[in-house]
Amino acid sequence: MIIEGASLQQELEEARLRTDRIFALLSPEAMYERPISERHRLIFYVGHIEAFDWNQLCRWTLDLPAFHATFDQLFEAGIDPTVGHVPRDSPSDWPKLDEVQLYSARVRLEVDRALDHVPEEMIHMAIEHRLMHAETTAYLLHHLDSAYTRKPALESLCLLGEVAIDEMVDIPDGTATLGRQGDEGFGWDNEFSQHDESVPAFAISRYNITNEQYVRFVEAGGEPPVLWTWEGESWRLRTMFHDVPLPLQWPVYVTHRQAEAYAEWKGLALPTEAQFYRAAYGTPCGVDRKFPWGDESSCAAAYGNVDFQAWDPVPVTANPQGTSAFGVAQLVGNGWEWTSTRFHPFEGFNPLPSYPGYSACFFDEDHFVVKGGGPQTARRLLRRSFRNWFRQDYPYAHTGFRCVKV
Numbered sequence: 001m002i003i004e005g006a007s008l009q010q011e012l013e014e015a016r017l018r019t020d021r022i023f024a025l026l027s028p029e030a031m032y033e034r035p036i037s038e039r040h041r042l043i044f045y046v047g048h049i050e051a052f053d054w055n056q057l058c059r060w061t062l063d064l065p066a067f068h069a070t071f072d073q074l075f076e077a078g079i080d081p082t083v084g085h086v087p088r089d090s091p092s093d094w095p096k097l098d099e100v101q102l103y104s105a106r107v108r109l110e111v112d113r114a115l116d117h118v119p120e121e122m123i124h125m126a127i128e129h130r131l132m133h134a135e136t137t138a139y140l141l142h143h144l145d146s147a148y149t150r151k152p153a154l155e156s157l158c159l160l161g162e163v164a165i166d167e168m169v170d171i172p173d174g175t176a177t178l179g180r181q182g183d184e185g186f187g188w189d190n191e192f193s194q195h196d197e198s199v200p201a202f203a204i205s206r207y208n209i210t211n212e213q214y215v216r217f218v219e220a221g222g223e224p225p226v227l228w229t230w231e232g233e234s235w236r237l238r239t240m241f242h243d244v245p246l247p248l249q250w251p252v253y254v255t256h257r258q259a260e261a262y263a264e265w266k267g268l269a270l271p272t273e274a275q276f277y278r279a280a281y282g283t284p285c286g287v288d289r290k291f292p293w294g295d296e297s298s299c300a301a302a303y304g305n306v307d308f309q310a311w312d313p314v315p316v317t318a319n320p321q322g323t324s325a326f327g328v329a330q331l332v333g334n335g336w337e338w339t340s341t342r343f344h345p346f347e348g349f350n351p352l353p354s355y356p357g358y359s360a361c362f363f364d365e366d367h368f369v370v371k372g373g374g375p376q377t378a379r380r381l382l383r384r385s386f387r388n389w390f391r392q393d394y395p396y397a398h399t400g401f402r403c404v405k406v
Contacts, residue, residue, distance in 0.1 A: 008123045009115055011380075015130040016108070018308070018378075019049055022137050030148030032091035035140050036396050038083060042140065043094045044075060049133050050104040051075035053111050053126045056354055057118045064110070071095070071103045080362065083393045122354065124186035131378035138311070138376040139397055142227075142240050151241045152311070161249040161315020164210050168203035168405060169328050174282050175199065176274040179346050180385035190359040191385040193348035197274040204271060204279045205402035207316040207329050208337065209262065211237070212248035217262050225254050226395040240311040249315035251335045251400035256368050256392035259338045259401035268403035273341035273387075275404055276371045280324050280331040281384050290384060292324040292331045300379045304333025307379045313398075332382055335400040336370040343367040343389040366391050374398040 023046060031043040040048075051072055058064040059072065066072055074095075079087070115123060141149060179194035180187040215235065218224050227238045228246065235246040254262070256270075263269050271279070281288045289295060293303045300306050303322030305314050313334050323329045331337075344363050351360050367389045373382050375398065390397050 008120065008127065009112070011127050012111075012115075012123065012130075015127050015134070015378075018134045019130055019137065022134060022141065025141065025150050025152065026144075027148050027150070028097055030144060031097050032094065033144060033148060034087075035142075035144035037086045038079075039140065040079060040087065041089070041091065041094060042137075042144075043097065043100060044078070045133060045137055045140070046097070047071060047075035047095075047100045047103060048078060049130050050107040052129055054107040057122055057126060058110055058114050060354060061118050061122055062114055064114070067106060067110075068103050071100070075100075077357075080391070082366075083391065083395070121186055125188075125352075125355065128186075128188075128378075128380060131380060134308075134378065135374065135376040138240070142238070142398075143396060146241065149241065157239060157242065157244065157247075157312055158310075158314045158318070159244060159247045162317040164207040164212075164249055164316045166213060167206050168403075169206050169279070169326055170203050171199075171201065171275075171279050171282070171326055171328075172284070173199060173201040174278055174286065176277040176282070177288060178274060178277060178385070180383075184385075187383075187385055188358060188387075189350060189352045189355075190343075190345060190387050192350070193346055194385075195346060199274050199278045200406065202271075202275055203405045204275065204328060205404075206327065208251035208335060208400045208402050209259075210248060210316055211235075211246050211250050211252045214252040214254070214262065215246070215248070217265055220265065222261060222265065223258055225252060225258065227253060247313075247315075249317065250313040251316050251330075253335060253398050253400055254338075255395045255399075256338050256390070260340075263401075263403045266403060268405050270338055270340040270401060271404045273339045273369045273371065276331070276337065276339055277384065279326060279328045280371070283325040288384075289325065291382065292328070293322045297379060297382065300332070300382055304330065304373070305375050306333040306373050306377050306382065308376055310375050313375060330372075332373050333375070333377070335372070335374050335398050336377075336388060337372045338399055338401040339369045339371060341369045343369050343387070362389060368392055370397075370399055 032041055034041045176197045176199050180191040181194045229236050236243055237246045280292045304319050352358055370388045
């Protein structure tokens, strides 16, 4: 957990510990596996997180000479392929794990020496990039053969919960203040510039759509999620470390197309980014909250399934104290949420000078904004302006949804 009031160097060290703990769950052989066929082998991510810090903070900002130029380039950038587009490399194309680990250790030493000389914004960027990759690595691990993983010592599942009533909550018309102001502290380029959007009245699902609700859609001909398997006469779910009977009150994790198809089947729609904001942060009195439950970020761990409290979801009726001012549950935590908003820039968008491709490479018709946060989303990333995004057919992330009616 990020320490309140900690220095940026302490925060960076905490973020390193988080990624180290995830990689420690993997056997050495696992590093050369590709748990998601379209993405890199796991060895890439071991080197990439460190190479990012070195390239951004030391090589490009301070113009320090390279000590391993080959690795600087090899691990520089990840991939965001279309579903079904599989890289053709083999394990032997990648360096040995101990070589990558030596490179990573040297990077950390050099970065720590440089921290006092780089702009504060760059350190924020390194911390958040690492925390985002902690979450990415978690869902990669989710799809890895369990023979390659070491189960964490403390790990439990909350399989049963109160039955979620399929009901809608009325949200009155109002304004959604999207984005971030330049004087509010660090934000990624796609979070700027702040602007208001008028949101007509609508109704939204009180709870995320559950596995139980989605089963009915599948029985009517809908496509099952990638984490479901049919065994005998019932569905089972692949959790992070187990195969269990489908937990009916957990949120269902699906692609954007699957979520959209479900909503259409129900005669409803997916919320826009502005509608999500209004339901999550708006209030009847018109004064927006910083978080659905109020203004304290320290409440996140108590009010939602976030920040690595658990590896897997909890029932959608859990954490009732985290509901929004309008009574909508779990708008932060327990799974990202699809919106119907394509990932496009806000007016006034300016790419990050040191990382111009962070957002701009994904402004197209295939990527959609997701909001909220999942079980492995760091508390630092729960700010209301933060925007995540995935391809509409990407089935691997921990992303669910709810529906709206206008």
